[in-house]
Amino acid sequence: xxxxxxxxxxxxxxxxxxxxxxxxxxxxxxxxxxxxxxxxxxxxxxxxxxxxxxxxxxxxxxxxxxxxxxxxxxxxxxxxxxxxxxxxxxxxxxxxxxxxxxxxxxxxxxxxxxxxxxxxxxxxxxxxxxxxxxxxxxxxxxxxxxxxxxxxxxxxxxxxxxxxxxxxxxxxxxxxxxxxxxxxxxxxxxxxxxxxxxxxxxxxxxxxxxxxxxxxxxxxxxxxxxxxxxxxxxxxxxxxxxxxxxxxxxxxxxxxxxxxxxxxxxxxxxxxxxxxxxxxxxxxxxxxxxxxxxxxxxxxxxxxxxxxxxxxxxxxxxxxxxxxxxxxxxxxxxxxxxxxxxxxxxxxxxxxxxxxxxxxxxxxxxxxxxxxxxxxxxxxxxxxxxxxxxxxxxxxxxxxxxxxxxxxxxxxxxxxxxxxxxxxxxxxxxxxxxxxxxxxxxxxxxxxxxxxxxxxxxxxxxxxxxxxxxxxxxxxxxxxxxxxxxxxxxxxxxx
Amino acid sequence: xxxxxxxxxxxxxxxxxxxxxxxxxxxxxxxxxxxxxxxxxxxxxxxxxxxxxxxxxxxxxxxxxxxxxxxxxxxxxxxxxxxxxxxxxxxxxxxxxxxxxxxxxxxxxxxxxxxxxxxxxxxxxxxxxxxxxxxxxxxxxxxxxxxxxxxxxxxxxxxxxxxxxxxxxxxxxxxxxxxxxxxxxxxxxxxxxxxxxxxxxxxxxxxxxxxxxxxxxxxxxxxxxxxxxxxxxxxxxxxxxxxxxxxxxxxxxxxxxxxxxxxxxxxxxxxxxxxxxxxxxxxxxxxxxxxxxxxxxxxxxxxxxxxxxxxxxxxxxxxxxxxxxxxxxxxxxxxxxxxxxxxxxxxxxxxxxxxxxxxxxxxxxxxxxxxxxxxxxxxxxxxxxxxxxxxxxxxxxxxxxxxxxxxxxxxxxxxxxxxxxxxxxxxxxxxxxxxxxxxxxxxxxxxxxxxxxxxxxxxxxxxxxxxxxxxxxxxxxxxxxxxxxxxxxxxxxxx
Numbered sequence: 001x002x003x004x005x006x007x008x009x010x011x012x013x014x015x016x017x018x019x020x021x022x023x024x025x026x027x028x029x030x031x032x033x034x035x036x037x038x039x040x041x042x043x044x045x046x047x048x049x050x051x052x053x054x055x056x057x058x059x060x061x062x063x064x065x066x067x068x069x070x071x072x073x074x075x076x077x078x079x080x081x082x083x084x085x086x087x088x089x090x091x092x093x094x095x096x097x098x099x100x101x102x103x104x105x106x107x108x109x110x111x112x113x114x115x116x117x118x119x120x121x122x123x124x125x126x127x128x129x130x131x132x133x134x135x136x137x138x139x140x141x142x143x144x145x146x147x148x149x150x151x152x153x154x155x156x157x158x159x160x161x162x163x164x165x166x167x168x169x170x171x172x173x174x175x176x177x178x179x180x181x182x183x184x185x186x187x188x189x190x191x192x193x194x195x196x197x198x199x200x201x202x203x204x205x206x207x208x209x210x211x212x213x214x215x216x217x218x219x220x221x222x223x224x225x226x227x228x229x230x231x232x233x234x235x236x237x238x239x240x241x242x243x244x245x246x247x248x249x250x251x252x253x254x255x256x257x258x259x260x261x262x263x264x265x266x267x268x269x270x271x272x273x274x275x276x277x278x279x280x281x282x283x284x285x286x287x288x289x290x291x292x293x294x295x296x297x298x299x300x301x302x303x304x305x306x307x308x309x310x311x312x313x314x315x316x317x318x319x320x321x322x323x324x325x326x327x328x329x330x331x332x333x334x335x336x337x338x339x340x341x342x343x344x345x346x347x348x349x350x351x352x353x354x355x356x357x358x359x360x361x362x363x364x365x366x367x368x369x370x371x372x373x374x375x376x377x378x379x380x381x382x383x384x385x386x387x388x389x390x391x392x393x394x395x396x397x398x399x400x401x402x403x404x405x406x407x408x409x410x411x412x413x414x415x416x417x418x419x420x421x422x423x424x425x426x427x428x429x430x431x432x433x434x435x436x437x438x439x440x441x442x443x444x445x446x447x448x449x450x451x452x453x454x455x456x457x458x459x460x461x462x463x464x465x466x467x468x469x470x471x472x473x474x475x476x477x478x479x480x481x482x483x484x485x486x487x488x489x490x491x492x493x494x495x
Numbered sequence: 496x497x498x499x500x501x502x503x504x505x506x507x508x509x510x511x512x513x514x515x516x517x518x519x520x521x522x523x524x525x526x527x528x529x530x531x532x533x534x535x536x537x538x539x540x541x542x543x544x545x546x547x548x549x550x551x552x553x554x555x556x557x558x559x560x561x562x563x564x565x566x567x568x569x570x571x572x573x574x575x576x577x578x579x580x581x582x583x584x585x586x587x588x589x590x591x592x593x594x595x596x597x598x599x600x601x602x603x604x605x606x607x608x609x610x611x612x613x614x615x616x617x618x619x620x621x622x623x624x625x626x627x628x629x630x631x632x633x634x635x636x637x638x639x640x641x642x643x644x645x646x647x648x649x650x651x652x653x654x655x656x657x658x659x660x661x662x663x664x665x666x667x668x669x670x671x672x673x674x675x676x677x678x679x680x681x682x683x684x685x686x687x688x689x690x691x692x693x694x695x696x697x698x699x700x701x702x703x704x705x706x707x708x709x710x711x712x713x714x715x716x717x718x719x720x721x722x723x724x725x726x727x728x729x730x731x732x733x734x735x736x737x738x739x740x741x742x743x744x745x746x747x748x749x750x751x752x753x754x755x756x757x758x759x760x761x762x763x764x765x766x767x768x769x770x771x772x773x774x775x776x777x778x779x780x781x782x783x784x785x786x787x788x789x790x791x792x793x794x795x796x797x798x799x800x801x802x803x804x805x806x807x808x809x810x811x812x813x814x815x816x817x818x819x820x821x822x823x824x825x826x827x828x829x830x831x832x833x834x835x836x837x838x839x840x841x842x843x844x845x846x847x848x849x850x851x852x853x854x855x856x857x858x859x860x861x862x863x864x865x866x867x868x869x870x871x872x873x874x875x876x877x878x879x880x881x882x883x884x885x886x887x888x889x890x891x892x893x894x895x896x897x898x899x900x901x902x903x904x905x906x907x908x909x910x911x912x913x914x915x916x917x918x919x920x921x922x923x924x925x926x927x928x929x930x931x932x933x934x935x936x937x938x939x940x941x942x943x944x945x946x947x948x949x950x951x952x953x954x955x956x957x958x959x960x961x962x963x964x965x966x967x968x969x970x971x972x973x974x975x976x977x978x979x980x981x982x983x984x985x986x987x988x989x990x
Contacts, residue, residue: 013541016537016538016541017541019534019538020515020519020538020542023518023519023522024515024518027518027522031526031721032736033717033718033719033720033721033736034718035716035718035719035735035736036719036733036735036736039514039733039734039735039736040736042511043511043514043515043733046508046511046512047515050545221530222528223528223529223530224528224530224531225528226526226528238531238534238538239534240530240531240534241527241528241530241531241534241535
């Protein structure tokens with residue numbers, strides 16, 4: 001067996017283990033009884049250790065070297081590069097450290113579920129402190145090998161090729177642009193007639209029916225995935241089995257609906273990856289920035305687009321038996337365009353959302369590099385909220401306890417959300433350049449041409465190219481905040 | 496590390512993998528989208544291979560030998576014996592054969608789900624043929640080492656210590672007793688006023704509420720388990736996470752309710768196993784015969800007991816808003832005591848149920864030893880039905896396609912159902928001897944003393960003793976059909 005063939009076999013094994021972890025994690029968030037948390041932690045820990053063992057098996061490092069001199073196709077070369085990058089990330093961490101981190105974050109997930117509704121930061125603090133301590137250790141171990149800072153090493157695992165220089169450049173641009181822009185939008189909004197609110201209740205069964213219907217329109221294949229409920233919506237599962245979740249509120253269907261559209265964007269990416277490469281690292285999604293661009297493409301560029309709202313309106317009216325002017329298309333469009341600084345990131349509008357991300361980015365970077373102390377998190381959080389959005393959270397569950405990311409050990413993940421917003425805007429601008437009919441199609445409920453464009457330009461590219469390469473091929477330019485700013489100006493100021 | 500300590504560590508790893516398999520299997524039957532079936536098969540296959548690798552690691556066999564000369568406690572000795580038995584079962588099978596069997600049965604599970612509603616035996620036949628061929632090979636490989644026939648080797652994996660001589664002795668007793676007895680019951684029934692049928696519909700949400708309520712009464716701990724829906728009800732999941740399922744019919748709540756009570760009996764056994772031994776083989780349930788005795792103890796000895804029906808009646812009336820004489824206790828008791836030869840095993844009454852089992856036992860034994868040909872299964876099945884119960888199935892889904900067992904590779908499993916009935920009857924007779932108040936307690940909804948008795952006599956014994964030893968300790972006599980026959984005579988002939 002050639003060195004490359006050996007690596008392909010290992011990659012398949014690793015991917016199968018990751019698929020199992022995907023189902024176990026989905027189960028833990030949607031189905032598992034609370035008493036099983038610690039044993040589930042042990043199960044995940046064992047599976048992660050198995051991946052480590054495959055990686056650290058002396059044959060693996062040797063095969064990476066030997067395969068480099070083999071005659072490989074471009075796709076195989078890309079796969080080899082991914083294997084090398086994966087090796088660096090995995091091999092840098094001691095088995096015991098990884099085991100501890102996995103068990104700790106599994107446990108903390110459950111602690112967070114208890115602490116959040118009780119606004120109890122103290123309950124979470126000891127675990128959270130340990131998580132950041134261990135993450136710092138892991139970042140340090142990797143930083144050496146990747147030639148970057150410990151925080152950047154954490155980011156790299158989620159979004160390969162990202163770095164603080166690139167992030168800072170773009171985030172500074174937004175930090176300069178957004179506050180002024182926000183004031184202009186709020187000012188314009190003040191002088192407009194207020195839209196009429198939709199009155200509930202909106203039965204959860206109907207909301208679920210609506211979500212499934214829209215998933216179907218957008219192209220989600222139910223033979224290879226499903227929709228469930230969890231506290232924090234996500235897209236997970238495994239190859240050929242994409243599990244998305246949402247959460248329902250009887251008084252507000254919009255949050256669950258756009259949550260479903262968002263996760264459907266993630267799911268379409270997963271379902272559109274090339275089948276023949278599903279067991280190989282190069283066959284996986286490129287990184288979380290691009291992944292988030294797909295969810296935000298569907299949620300913001302399409303879902304909040306007035307043409308989509310026109311398409312949606314009759315479905316909403318029918319499912320919720322809506323009557324009166326509140327359900328008119330113009331009112332729904334106006335409702336969808338409201339901007340309002342608010343506490344909860346996942347419910348924030350497009351204009352304020354990046355500010356939620358920039359503060360999380362600064363906080364987690366500061367917690368890793370020692371600028372901040374985790375015990376001060378509630379104050380740090382509230383100060384940023386006041387500075388960026390002019391509001392102070394009324395509770396911890398509406399403040400620093402709102403997100404699942406840190407409790408489950410996702411540190412370095414947040415920047416990808418806003419990178420995703422920018423990529424989504426840049427992609428949609430290109431798609432519109434290339435297909436002048438796209439918004440008309442959307443209004444008519446024809447989502448296939450859009451999906452095909454994404455399949456060809458993003459999904460099928462998997463990890464054969466870098467994020468930058470994929471983006472330049474698709475949009476003819478590197479990533480910047482320009483398309484996003486243009487998009488905001490058009491949608492919110494008619495400019 | 497001592498040889499025994501080494502084995503303990505391996506046992507823990509094996510058990511963690513089995514726990515993961517338990518969740519994946521539950522998911523496959525309750526949640527998984529159809530398109531994921533073949534990849535799920537690969538996942539299970541990989542995990543089963545990992546167990547094989549642990550077992551076949553040269554260190555394992557050596558440790559088994561070396562540990563024998565260590566100074567061990569009785570529990571540790573029992574654990575070592577279980578490890579030895581497990582080793583024989585696992586080591587006898589070639590890796591490739593096991594892989595093929597796992598993938599095949601995973602796939603066939605999905606084929607069966609399609610074939611059954613279509614009454615399509617031909618769709619299932621090729622897979623089923625392969626399953627029996629591979630099972631025969633596995634039985635042959637083990638038979639040598641266990642000193643028994645290939646079919647007995649298959650039975651031994653589910654019910655250690657069982658053999659055809661023992662099974663035949665008891666089944667022949669029943670085969671002689673039941674047909675005559677059935678006629679007597681039918682004759683008596685004919686001369687009684689017919690009970691009034693309960694009229695639906697019984698909304699599924701209410702049925703679920705009822706099931707959860709009764710689970711709670713019986714002592715099921717919801718922090719360590721849950722209730723879902725599947726085509727074929729089962730009790731699965733993992734340590735501290737017992738997943739039971741049922742299926743609902745809007746026109747008949749009785750089937751789902753008694754299904755839930757049955758699976759709760761299994762679940763209580765799992766939840767009652769000694770915590771300290773949960774990762775060791777000796778800490779697991781003794782075997783499927785004893786496991787089935789726990790489910791049937793709750794379903795038949797308790798659940799169908801007139802005193803339980805008295806307890807149940809007001810709950811039924813309240814949940815289903817029942818009105819009129821059909822909901823009177825006496826009518827409900829009479830409804831519960833109806834005997835009627837019928838097609839479906841899982842819906843059969845206590846009197847006819849063993850005949851369903853005896854025919855399955857004879858068929859699967861015949862298919863393994865070559866007496867029967869799998870292509871003839873529909874005819875063989877119908878002939879037995881006519882011979883034993885005087886009725887011929889009106890469709891294949893009501894005939895040989897009704898059970899999930901063979902499609903998922905459970906061959907040698909069926910006898911344990913009837914062994915379980917007999918054990919349950921023998922246990923309940925002993926409990927009543929030791930606690931004259933037990934039926935009064937049941938009528939008052941006090942199930943704790945009964946559960947405590949089972950905890951002490953069955954659950955906590957785990958696999959530290961053989962099934963025979965556990966039974967003799969609990970009931971002062973070895974297993975026979977006597978208590979079961981006495982029970983039937985009392986319940987159905989007031990004798």
